Amino acid sequence: EPWGIRAVLQTIPKVGIDEVDKAAGWLADAWDCQTIEVKRLAAGLVEITGIVGNPLDEHQPYVWPETADWVLPMGHNPWMRQVGIPLKQLSGIKVAGMPGYGKTMLMLAWMASLANRASVQFAVFDGKTADPRYGDWGEAGARAMFVVGDNPETANQRLTDLVRLIKDRPAALVEERGTHKFWKQGPTETNPLVLVLMDECHNYSDTKGLTGKDKQVIESNQRMMQTISKEGRGLGVIGIFGTQKQTGDAIPTAVRDNLEVGVCFPTFTIDAAEAALGAGIRKDDANDPSAMVDKERFTGVCVVTGVPGLGGHYDRIRVGDLDEDGLPGWIANTAHLRRDIIPAAAPVVRDVSTAQADESAGASVPLQKSTRRRKSA
Numbered sequence: 001e002p003w004g005i006r007a008v009l010q011t012i013p014k015v016g017i018d019e020v021d022k023a024a025g026w027l028a029d030a031w032d033c034q035t036i037e038v039k040r041l042a043a044g045l046v047e048i049t050g051i052v053g054n055p056l057d058e059h060q061p062y063v064w065p066e067t068a069d070w071v072l073p074m075g076h077n078p079w080m081r082q083v084g085i086p087l088k089q090l091s092g093i094k095v096a097g098m099p100g101y102g103k104t105m106l107m108l109a110w111m112a113s114l115a116n117r118a119s120v121q122f123a124v125f126d127g128k129t130a131d132p133r134y135g136d137w138g139e140a141g142a143r144a145m146f147v148v149g150d151n152p153e154t155a156n157q158r159l160t161d162l163v164r165l166i167k168d169r170p171a172a173l174v175e176e177r178g179t180h181k182f183w184k185q186g187p188t189e190t191n192p193l194v195l196v197l198m199d200e201c202h203n204y205s206d207t208k209g210l211t212g213k214d215k216q217v218i219e220s221n222q223r224m225m226q227t228i229s230k231e232g233r234g235l236g237v238i239g240i241f242g243t244q245k246q247t248g249d250a251i252p253t254a255v256r257d258n259l260e261v262g263v264c265f266p267t268f269t270i271d272a273a274e275a276a277l278g279a280g281i282r283k284d285d286a287n288d289p290s291a292m293v294d295k296e297r298f299t300g301v302c303v304v305t306g307v308p309g310l311g312g313h314y315d316r317i318r319v320g321d322l323d324e325d326g327l328p329g330w331i332a333n334t335a336h337l338r339r340d341i342i343p344a345a346a347p348v349v350r351d352v353s354t355a356q357a358d359e360s361a362g363a364s365v366p367l368q369k370s371t372r373r374r375k376s377a
């Protein structure tokens with residue numbers, strides 16, 4: 001093959017796929033291959049593929065999607081095949097990895113991939129920057145319905161808006177097309193696809209060290225992030241959650257485990273990789289992100305799971321090369337397609353008699369009696 005060697009082997013008693021798999025390392029040395037993959041083709045047939053050289057070290061330009069394709073492009077895998085994430089019925093994506101390996105660049109590329117379509121709107125949360133005008137999403141933010149900075153309370157208001165959009169959607173879809181199933185007809189200008197891009201999302205969902213009202217806000221954010229990851233799929237609202245920390249304390253497992261696609265740039269520990277990619281990554285040495293901590297070689301390289309064709313396994317991808325300086329401006333040039341589609345909030349109706357009772361009592365939240373449990377010896 002142009003990329004190396006492909007051999008199909010018939011198994012014999014006592015030599016099956018496990019035995020071939022065990023010999024893969026020696027075969028790689030003998031054939032002068034960087035990577036060898038062993039796959040069961042059919043009963044009694046095993047396929048061995050070996051790549052000569054290392055295509056992951058090769059840089060290629062980012063491939064922009066065709067207008068009719070609902071897919072987020074990524075880059076090429078060790079077999080030089082282009083890999084993308086289909087958006088149809090997607091519950092969401094988590095993007096993990098140590099600082100500086102390309103999380104934000106990839107998320108910006110996804111925004112740029114769809115920015116020139118009037119049937120897509122964006123909601124951006126930049127958890128890293130106090131004033132988001134001056135952060136990674138500043139310029140690109142011109143194309144978004146809104147950009148939120150690192151304030152969890154502001155994020156709370158915007159998450160409330162998005163949840164309202166989700167709750168309103170079935171009725172809006174039925175009105176437009178007679179069915180509440182978004183992907184039957186796909187995105188339109190009336191009911192666009194909404195990409196919710198949350199960069200450094202742990203900033204909105206990590207309760208560590210917080211008490212009182214601050215903690216309540218974060219817990220409320222967690223619940224709303226969960227609603228997006230659970231209910232957005234069939235309604236055309238897709239969450240993309242990027243963070244250096246995918247562990248359960250930083251991003252609730254109830255959110256994380258709903259997101260079917262995992263993208264993991266190099267991590268310092270295998271535990272961090274497991275949080276993003278699931279337990280199977282511990283048994284897959286070739287795709288272990290903690291073995292890729294080398295900025296010079298692996299910036300822009302990630303491990304993925306949950307994309308079609310992988311069958312629950314893992315693959316490595318070199319994200320296509322992006323024009324870091326030009327990309328945000330290119331997105332901003334499509335700002336005329338930005339439209340605020342958040343439905344207006346219903347007016348709050350308050351019963352006069354209870355309102356008066358609340359005011360005379362002086363407190364709107366009833367205090368609970370605390371019951372202490374005795375520690376058993």
Ligand SMILES: Nc1ncnc2c1ncn2[C@@H]1O[C@H](COP(=O)(O)OP(=O)(O)OP(=O)(O)O)[C@@H](O)[C@H]1O
Nearest residue numbers: 098099100101102103104105299300319320321322
């Ligand atoms: N696909 C790419 N094409 C071109 N340059 C890239 C690509 N991916 C990463 N880089 C380079 O790596 C740098 C760091 O990437 P990025 O800001 O996306 O990292 P990050 O993972 O978001 O880091 P942090 O966690 O600190 O926010 C970029 O500024 C860019 O120079």
Ligand SMILES: [Mg+2]
Nearest residue numbers: 103104105199
């Ligand atoms: Mg970043």
